[in-house]
Amino acid sequence: MSVPPPLVSPSAMKGRRYDLDWIRVGAFMLLILYHVGMFYVPWDYHVNSPRPVEALEPIMLLTNPWRLTLLFLVSGCATRFLADGFEARGQSGWALAGSRILRLLPPLLFGMFVIVPPQSYYEIVEAAKGLGMADPAHSLVLKDFWLRYVTSTGHWCDADGCLTTPTWNHLWFIAYLLPYSLLLAAMIALPTVRRALQAAGDRVFRGWGLVVWPILYLILIRWFLAPRFEITHALTDDWYNHALSFGAFLFGYLIARSEAARQTLMRMRWPALIIALCSWAAWATYAWVYRGDVNPSEPLRQAMRIVYALDQAGFIAAILGFGARWLNRDAPALRYLSAGVFPFYIVHQTVTVVAAYNLAALHLPLGVEAGLLILITALGCLLAYEVARRIGWLGLLLGVKPQKAERTARSPA
Known part of the structure; x- marks a missing residue:
């Protein structure tokens, strides 16, 4: 009886996956927009426009279910390349842990105490004005704001x-990615665990299992965990x-290293896109009809949890498939943006919040204001x-390495 090849094939071990770099850049850019x-x-946010555009909601729902999930997936791919690089140099999984702490902990702490406070x-200014205070600033x-912010004494x-302060706000992605990376580093530091983990992946994520099992997993956690544990x-x-x-x-x-998975995703890219768009249309319609205080029936709510999972899996599979087909090529813009998107992510929301609040006071035409923002x-x-x-x-x-260190780190992944 023939044995199917493992997910990690020799051909996949050579060369850099530029498609994943492009997808990472694109995912961060979508997050900024x-x-x-x-x-x-008209959703809860740090500041809100006095002229809300309700018709934007279905467009926002186009990326809402899967944007951060895709970023975590691509981060897992990047972690695999890092781990393999350390292993090739004879270093253990603990070297990966040290690398992740150095790269993620400084921007998280700096962000919480310097970047995030303006948000x-x-x-607070907007909330105070909503309560009738004429000049809260x-x-x-807001007296001694930063001191009260960092000491959690603002009340x-x-x-x-x-x-609650200090807070990480949009930097929660880093706050989660760091312990995930450390947990994975501890797991793969033990060779037996690393081999068992990959062997399980080889068995489960083969052929159609690459899509079927993730969809079932997404449905199950949406059914059983989402109603009990609000994000x-x-x-x-x-x-x-x-x-x-x-x-x-x-x-x-x-x-990340699987040529078989890459080929499967390329073959499935069009069906995945069709499923994704149909699921988005159903989910956006459901969210539009039942916005506000209108409550859906329980059977409909359960059905929409399946739709939501199909939306997530469909878009992610389509993006990975189309990316593998068309984006696996280097470019100067990619090299610039690959290093730039992490600091973009760190600062973008503070820039947006500060600029949005102050632009709104100018009463510009809405299109001009949005373009300027x-x-x-x-x-x-x-x-x-x-x-x-x-x-x-x-x-x-x-989140930026010194340029010399960055050039050294860009060996083929």
Whole structure:
């Protein structure tokens, strides 16, 4: 009886996966645009436009179910390449742990205490104005703001609850990616565990199993965990989000080197896209009809959990498949953006929130305001990256390695 080849084939072990680099860049860019859109939809955000555009909601739902899940998956792929690089140099999984701490912990701490506070500041200003305070910026409410922010003594509360500080806000992705990386590093530091993990992936994610099992997993956690554990981004009590995000991270680690998985995803890209678009249409319609205080029936709610899982799996499989087919090529823009998107991600939401709040006060035409907001966010991201890449090891505070170290690290993955 013939034995099917393992997921990690020899041909997949050579060369860099430029398609995954492009997908990572694209996913971060979509996230930046998404957070600009958050200012204009009538959803809870740090600041909201006084002129909300409700019709944007279906467009926002186009990426909402899968955007962060895709980022965790691609991060798992990147972690696989890093781990294999350390192993090739005779280093253990603990070298991977040290590398991840150095790359992720400084920007997380710097972000929480320097980058994120302006978001909380303007959130408090807007909430205070909503409570009728004419000039909260010059009131006792925001006196000694940063000191009260870092010492968690602000006591900033309204009818919806109290603001907990210091906070990581949008940097929750880094706050989750770090322990996921350390957990994986501890697992693969033991050769028997590493081999058993890959062997399990070889058995489960083969052929149609590459799609069927992830879909079933997404449906199960949507059915049984999502109703019980609301997404909080608080790390300690976020069990549905952990099941989703760590599952995607581990999945990416297991298939990153797989030529068989890449070929399967390329073959399935069009069916996956059709499933994704149909699921998005159904989910967006459901969310539109049942927005506000309108409650759906329980059978419909259960059915929509299946639709939501199909939306996630369909879009992610389609993106990976089309990426593998068309994007596996290098370019100068990719080399620039691959190093730049992480600092873009770190600073973008603060730039957006500060610019959005102050642009709204100018009462510009809505289209002009939105265009300026996107432009200011993009320029702020580029400026942060250009500064970070010129300040040596201090660039790690914004997720940028010194240029010499970055060139050394770009050996073929």
